[in-house]
């Protein structure tokens with residue numbers, strides 16, 4: 001069926017829409033098993049909020065709207081910031097650990113994707129705690145979420161915002177040089193990184209560390225062995241032991257095969273303060289999930305509130321699942337189509353109601369030919385005979401009890 005459903009500026013086929021709903025349902029189920037509850041933040045936000053906060057989406061990438069009073073608003077460019085603001089400033093919310101999840105669209109005007117301004121994120125945010133067991137639990141949840149969708153080969157690359165930030169503290173370079181450096185390390189652009197570092201007047205130890213850091217990725221055990229060159233002080237040493245502790249805990253979950261380290265990982269959001277991670281699935285060039293610890297973001301709302309979270313890029317996951325053929329074959333929108341003659345109307349409609357109460361998807365019609373072709377079963381109430389037909393054969397039934405028996409025997413078809 002080629003029916004188009006309007007979804008923002010893009011159209012999506014009805015079948016793809018159903019698939020998307022199915023994948024979102026799986027993600028929600030998984031988030032719930034870790035005690036997260038769904039919330040929603042407003043679509044329109046005050047631009048002032050994002051203008052003053054450091055470490056947010058690039059201001060040029062925000063989509064701005066002017067309201068009738070002349071106030072500038074932005075379409076939600078990120079979910080982590082508004083949720084943090086709500087939790088940090090709402091005194092009515094009881095203290096203690098808080099677990100929220102969301103399925104929300106974020107709006108960004110990115111240069112790379114001019115035609116795609118709206119992205120769906122399915123994410124979780126956890127407030128109130130900073131411990132390695134919690135970091136490990138969040139990463140376990142991220143891994144299980146990807147695994148639930150059917151991906152067999154994928155990696156969660158784990159790093160720490162502290163490495164790059166600490167190295168930056170050791171040098172005094174312009175904002176422009178910082179962002180260039182960040183881009184080169186992020187993209188593992190080794191060929192340009194070395195000559196670029198030569199142009200900067202910085203201490204040799206730091207230069208070596210900055211040059212080495214993008215190479216420090218792969219199996220955690222190997223990375224740990226090679227990390228010596230970038231660990232310049234006690235704080236960085238502590239950061240590394242923090243990562244190792246989380247990795248040891250992930251072994252208890254039995255998830256170590258999905259984990260790799262990347263000490264050169266830098267997330268595009270600047271609010272991260274601790275462990276950071278990105279999820280990659282096979283044959284797909286960009287991350288499908290990203291997140292990390294952002295303990296200092298709430299300080300911008302005058303609150304001390306440790307936090308960690310991640311978001312799945314639903315559109316990327318959808319494309320990756322399609323590429324890997326992970327969507328199950330087309331599912332029928334209907335279990336039972338009941339056709340009846342006028343004399344059997346009461347019997348047919350009563351049966352339909354009972355079946356719906358039991359959770360079957362049923363439609364009825366005073367007709368002799370099915371009005372919909374995709375039902376798993378066609379039930380016919382005729383003057384002197386009732387039949388139930390599936391893909392293979394047609395059987396008779398005389399009353400409701402027998403109909404139920406037939407359906408139960410063929411439950412596998414539904």
Ligand SMILES: N[C@@H](Cc1c[nH]c[nH+]1)C(=O)O
Pocket residue numbers: 078079080123124125269290291292308309310311
């Ligand atoms: N908001 C982040 C993802 C995230 C959620 N929680 C923490 N990080 C992003 O859009 O990349």
